[in-house]
Amino acid sequence: MVIHGGFWRARYGRKLMRPLCDDLAERGWAAWNIEYRRLGGVSGGGWPTTFGDVASAVDHLAEIRTDFPLDLSRVVAIGHSAGGHLATWAASRDRLRDGSVAAAPRVRPVGTVAQAGVLDLVAGADQGLGGGAVVDLLGGTPATVADRYALASPAALVPAAGPVVCVHGDADTIVPLDQSQRYVAAAEAARGNARLRVVPGADHFAVIDPAQPAWTAVRAEVESLL
Secondary structure (H helix, E strand, O other), X not given: OEEOOXXXXXXXXXXXXXXXXXXXXXXXXXXXXXXXXXXXOOOOOOOOHHHHHHHHHHHHHHOOOOOOOOOXXXXXXXXXXXXXXXXXXXXXXXXXXXXXXXXXXXXXXXXXXXXXXXXXHHHHHHHOHHHHHHHHHHOOOOOOOHHHHHHHOHHHOOOOOOOEEEEEEOOOOOOOOHHHHHHHHHHHHOOOOEEEEEEOOOOOOHHHOOOOHHXXXXXXXXXXXX
């Protein structure tokens, strides 16, 4: 399952991840490149619709019928930037309280790889990531809608159901490395299975470029989860 980034905004779509999906397919993987309603779009992305869309896309795997049956015990979630947030959040749905958005998952990823993910939304809001994208996504600040941050931030939902690997370049100037560091620290404190792989010299987009060693590192981590 592949989830694109773009700070949840309408101008960025799943075509960002098509080269990755092509690479995965060439290696025998079924790549499920999902879409979701985004900020600034006519369909009304943000809280809670974006989250509901991702949950529905994951659970839809249980209903897909193809000529090549899917092994739902071997689903790995991959997400870049804001997509890393959504992938890791989707892997944490078991921790959502009953009645909240997207609780009770039908499909549980066996593991998750977050590529330069926005994983601590409280810190992301304070840092002003994406020109205030986190505040726009949740419709307020951590002080005004604290309940939403508690339900939407992967760092607040640790530990995830399966292992989480954060792959992050140390030359990333768009999503700082401390986003991954904060998540891993929170997961470890909760006795979860999470680790960080830093890619020296890699910028924000190297992890989604099949021609770059950073993507090779991501792919190796995906394979390590199976």
